[in-house]
Amino acid sequence: MGWFKHTGAHHVVLAVLGLAAALLFSPLGPGAAYAQAQTLVVAQDADAVSLDPHMGNDMRSLRVIAQIYDTLVVQGDDLELRPNLAESWEPVDDRTWEFRLRQGVTFHNGQSLTAHDVKFTFDRLRDPATRAAATILSAVEAVEVVDDYTVRIRTAFPFAPILHHLAHPAASILDEDTVRAAGNDYGTRIVVGTGPFRFDGWVAGSHITLKRHDTWWGGTSTLEEIVFRSIPDDTVRAIELETGGVDIAYMLDPISVSWLQDVPGVHIHTVETFSSDFIIFNVQKEPLNDVRVRQAIHHAIDVDTLVDVLYEGQAVRAAGPLSPRIFGAHPDLAPYAYDPDRARALLAEAGYPDGFRITLWTNEAPLRMQLAEVVQENLRAVGITADIQVMEWGAFVHETGAGRHDMAILGWMVLTGDADYGLYPLFHSSQQGAAGNRSFFSNPRVDELLERGRANSDPEVRLAAYREAQEIIRDEVPMVFLVHVQDATGIRDSVAGFVANPTRIHRLVHVTKR
Numbered sequence: 001m002g003w004f005k006h007t008g009a010h011h012v013v014l015a016v017l018g019l020a021a022a023l024l025f026s027p028l029g030p031g032a033a034y035a036q037a038q039t040l041v042v043a044q045d046a047d048a049v050s051l052d053p054h055m056g057n058d059m060r061s062l063r064v065i066a067q068i069y070d071t072l073v074v075q076g077d078d079l080e081l082r083p084n085l086a087e088s089w090e091p092v093d094d095r096t097w098e099f100r101l102r103q104g105v106t107f108h109n110g111q112s113l114t115a116h117d118v119k120f121t122f123d124r125l126r127d128p129a130t131r132a133a134a135t136i137l138s139a140v141e142a143v144e145v146v147d148d149y150t151v152r153i154r155t156a157f158p159f160a161p162i163l164h165h166l167a168h169p170a171a172s173i174l175d176e177d178t179v180r181a182a183g184n185d186y187g188t189r190i191v192v193g194t195g196p197f198r199f200d201g202w203v204a205g206s207h208i209t210l211k212r213h214d215t216w217w218g219g220t221s222t223l224e225e226i227v228f229r230s231i232p233d234d235t236v237r238a239i240e241l242e243t244g245g246v247d248i249a250y251m252l253d254p255i256s257v258s259w260l261q262d263v264p265g266v267h268i269h270t271v272e273t274f275s276s277d278f279i280i281f282n283v284q285k286e287p288l289n290d291v292r293v294r295q296a297i298h299h300a301i302d303v304d305t306l307v308d309v310l311y312e313g314q315a316v317r318a319a320g321p322l323s324p325r326i327f328g329a330h331p332d333l334a335p336y337a338y339d340p341d342r343a344r345a346l347l348a349e350a351g352y353p354d355g356f357r358i359t360l361w362t363n364e365a366p367l368r369m370q371l372a373e374v375v376q377e378n379l380r381a382v383g384i385t386a387d388i389q390v391m392e393w394g395a396f397v398h399e400t401g402a403g404r405h406d407m408a409i410l411g412w413m414v415l416t417g418d419a420d421y422g423l424y425p426l427f428h429s430s431q432q433g434a435a436g437n438r439s440f441f442s443n444p445r446v447d448e449l450l451e452r453g454r455a456n457s458d459p460e461v462r463l464a465a466y467r468e469a470q471e472i473i474r475d476e477v478p479m480v481f482l483v484h485v486q487d488a489t490g491i492r493d494s495v496a497g498f499v500a501n502p503t504r505i506h507r508l509v510h511v512t513k514r
Helices: 008-025 059-068 115-126 162-166 176-185 234-243 254-260 291-300 303-310 340-349 366-380 393-401 419-427 444-455 459-476
Strands: 039-044 073-075 081-083 086-093 096-101 140-147 150-155 197-203 207-212 225-230 266-281 315-317 357-363 385-391 407-413 479-492
Touching (some): 039 059, 039 234, 059 197, 059 207, 059 225, 081 086, 096 115, 115 176, 150 162, 234 366, 254 479, 291 340, 291 479, 303 366, 357 393, 366 385, 366 407, 385 393, 393 407, 407 419, 419 444, 444 459
Parallel strands (some): 357 385, 357 407
Antiparallel strands (some): 073 081, 096 150, 197 207, 207 225, 266 407, 266 479, 315 479
16 A cells, blocks of 8 residues: 555655646646736636536535525534525424515626525425435425515425525525526526626636625625636645645645645645545446445455545544534444455355456546545455546536446535435435435335434434434445545635635635735
């Protein structure tokens, strides 16, 4: 495993290559186009998929979406729920909530926000055709306009985490007229919200530009412009931060963090997140439809070494699907032991004493590509040949949602902080495919437990349901549980007011530049 360690000489070579790549691929050289004092340049590891909140339910898209749109309720950086587009709300009964909207709020096109836009947004989000984010409001039965500034939301059952779900960026409020008129162009060429920044342009694979919304109801940012640059290479992203080509760099890998900690003018924000990394199995494909094969693969992977060497300690080993910080996480799950002998025995028992050949998909993130190579070696040691396939992020999201993979390295962020959103989308049989369950896992008892957990307001009942569900999921192993991650963001000293959010969705309206 020594080849994952970063020697000084190796780092110099990477730095030179990375700077050359930055000069070659940046539209005008590193940072040249963004020299204005009140332009904030943010780098992330992949381009957004869509700026339609109902279609771009991936981290790279949501980080941009959170600057453009507003939700009825907002979850602050302290994770407390606060009024946003809804200035107040109250329960009517155990299944109905009434929300009173702020008056005088306008969309970026000048149109006034009304309850009709809220109803349109949530009806669209609940439409089965909107599979990328439909699970957010899958418990909602009806949305009713009471008057122009009052809306009622009725759930099919008492849904305990409803307010947390309404704070999810996928529940951002859309302008009905714009969405209907834009058709398939919405989310790429045409994007309209009520948030602090408005969409200005998108050069696919390069950058997205947002301009300040001067009449935002929440005040006015000191920033005039935000540019989100797509820089997949971790080394290039770190060098751009060091040289001033970007002001903020998201999702820094451990090697870059160890280097940048000693760079003058740069500091690192680290936060323990609600995010987990895992390797999903498509359990409908042979031989992965055999639980013994899935268990064998989990036993074959040396997760502790991955944490120590690849993540360099910037992660915690996972025993199950939920970070311990999330409400409903099982505190006593035992992790799968690294046991190649047990893996070989299970393979033989399943009828594969000589192993088999399989594909392992990853996107272009360097850390995940390195992870894939380590897993490939681990599997080779027990007789399994894993062919690695590296895909562009948008294609990766689409193809795994369509179920064309055997195994794939993925992550999930529980943006609500509640077990419902950490378990229901990933493991309920109704969510198979793009909605979240890309393992195509199905277990009637798990379905029953997840439905009980979301439909009961008693915390103890919910905790018991989620505890049993996680025990079944661990035993059925629809995924290899890898790590709960810590998020490292690099910030230049000229930037103030940045707060690292454990959801990894960082709102930038209060950031300033000196």
